[in-house]
Amino acid sequence: xxxxxxxxxxxxxxxxxxxxxxxxxxxxxxxxxxxxxxxxxxxxxxxxxxxxxxxxxxxxxxxxxxxxxxxxxxxxxxxxxxxxxxxxxxxxxxxxxxxxxxxxxxxxxxxxxxxxxxxxxxxxxxxxxxxxxxxxxxxxxxxxxxxxxxxxxxxxxxxxxxxxxxxxxxxxxxxxxxxxxxxxxxxxxxxxxxxxxxxxxxxxxxxxxxxxxxxxxxxxxxxxxxxxxxxxxxxx
Ligand SMILES: *Cc1c(COP(=O)(O)O)cnc(C)c1O
Numbered sequence: 161x162x163x164x165x166x167x168x169x170x171x172x173x174x175x176x177x178x179x180x181x182x183x184x185x186x187x188x189x190x191x192x193x194x195x196x197x198x199x200x201x202x203x204x205x206x207x208x209x210x211x212x213x214x215x216x217x218x219x220x221x222x223x224x225x226x227x228x229x230x231x232x233x234x235x236x237x238x239x240x241x242x243x244x245x246x247x248x249x250x251x252x253x254x255x256x257x258x259x260x261x262x263x264x265x266x267x268x269x270x271x272x273x274x275x276x277x278x279x280x281x282x283x284x285x286x287x288x289x290x291x292x293x294x295x296x297x298x299x300x301x302x303x304x305x306x307x308x309x310x311x312x313x314x315x316x317x318x319x320x321x322x323x324x325x326x327x328x329x330x331x332x333x334x335x336x337x338x339x340x341x342x343x344x345x346x347x348x349x350x351x352x353x354x355x356x357x358x359x360x361x362x363x364x365x366x367x368x369x370x371x372x373x374x375x376x377x378x379x380x381x382x383x384x385x386x387x388x389x390x391x392x393x394x395x396x
Contacts, residue, residue: 164208170388171196171212174371178382181375196245196306197367198383202233203228205389210239218267220249220287222258229262248330248364248383250304257281265290267364267383271304273360275317275324282323291318292330292364295349297342305331315356328362328380329353339370343377350378360394 261283364376
């Protein structure tokens with residue numbers, strides 16, 4: 161089986177899981193956006209995924225993403241144009257300018273200075289960008305994300321920006337935690353965010369191992385890597 165067929169089969173399996181999870185809780189799978197996380201996998205996989213109809217990909221390291229997307233634009237410009245790029249990793253302020261050149265959505269916004277830096281970067285690139293506020297669940301430390309208490313300040317700063325649009329929240333379930341309770345906590349944070357900005361409706365939650373729990377708890381956007389691309393050891 162070639163790589164494209166392998167990806168097609170895995171993609172179909174994940175889409176089946178999404179439909180089944182939606183059926184089980186009475187949701188419409190059309191409400192759910194699937195972002196295929198391509199970190200650690202080569203540019204050629206983006207060509208295959210694009211040909212298979214994937215429209216959203218996720219990357220978590222700035223340099224890797226930029227190199228891969230530049231090469232894709234050179235080799236297969238129509239695939240590059242067709243893909244919406246989601247930046248999902250922790251982001252240093254000094255990388256914001258480069259991320260603003262290529263990302264359509266940044267999921268990991270968790271501090272005022274990063275909002276400012278992304279806005280400056282987007283302005284320089286003459287683009288606009290969607291942003292999600294990363295929320296830390298269960299008091300988890302050190303993996304990015306803010307407390308719900310910090311939401312209003314971020315909302316205010318995004319509202320002051322000229323190039324950024326606030327779209328919702330994002331979280332990663334803490335390792336070992338009960339995914340349902342973690343994602344319920346995120347749904348509560350999403351409700352708080354909507355009380356400040358009614359248009360911020362995206363809930364980015366759910367990965368290969370916990371997408372069913374995320375769907376049960378209201379996720380509107382899944383970030384799925386290994387279940388589609390496999391678990392090949394990264395070669396860089
Ligand atoms: C890698 C990654 C994912 C995808 O995880 P899988 O277990 O491969 O599905 C999702 N979200 C974030 C933030 C990631 O870094």
